[in-house]
Amino acid sequence: MDFDKYLEGQSKQRPPLYESDSFIYWKNRFETYVKSKDLDLWHVITNGDFQPIVQNPETKLDEVIPFEKQTDDLKTRLVKNNEAKMVIYNAFQVKDNKIDLLVQQYEQFVIFKDESIDSAFARFNTIITSLKALDEGYSSKNYVRKFLRALHPKWRAKVTAIEESKDLTSLSLDELIGNLKVHKLIIKKDSEIVKAKVERKFITLKAKKESSDEECSTSGSEDEEYTMAVRDFKKFFKRRGRFVRQPRNDKKTFQRSCDDKNDKSDRKCFRCADPNYLIGECPKPSKDKNQRAFVGGS
Incomplete structure (x- = not known):
């Protein structure tokens, strides 16, 4: 029990607010409040309005007393009629306000992108349960359609599949929630499989790249050593005044050139x-x- 609601019944400014889910408790509090305020009010609530009538002593019939002939005491009693109505109105006014608020929440209900199905269903169930408690419930068919419409656009393919394969007029909200949860688990599992494949591929490519870099580094070192050896070899023969032997391929090319020049005709x-x-x-x-x-x- 909320402390603020308890104080409502103790205050003389307003009666305890109506609660349909705990009617007996509210009724006792309401009766106590009205009687503590004015016994005449409780009389009007339980028996009806005070009537401005009087019995004619001659005819023994009840006659309505005209306003100009009403006594102050009668007028005071008649005021109780309106006071009783105001007390009842104030007690039930919260119901209308709550219904308006819940209907607005129901119509504007949306499911966030990263929100779980369980969390969304818990919020949605709180709204529809409160509406039922205030005698303002919707049919199960409306609940299912509303929940489907409230899903984030990333669920659009699944929503379309459900609308095409299921009879929404007979599909229960619990069955819908179970279907969506299973679909969510499948998507999560598939995502983990794809992620694992990508990670394995990345590791393989990284290993190949490292191996290629090592080969390039080794080849580069060997080429550098070969270049240095050739340079030293040339220096060795230069110091002795000798020419480096012409490569075999170059020698053949030179010989063919000479043969071409020394044609038989010359x-x-x-x-x-x-x-x-x-x-x-x-x-x-x-x-x-x-x-x-x-x-x-x-």
């Missing part, structure tokens, strides 16, 4: 200028021995 005997043979095949004798020796040496 060949001729050095001794007699005959293009059909060379000096080694020349039938003419040499003029001196020194020239033959030179040719043979060549």
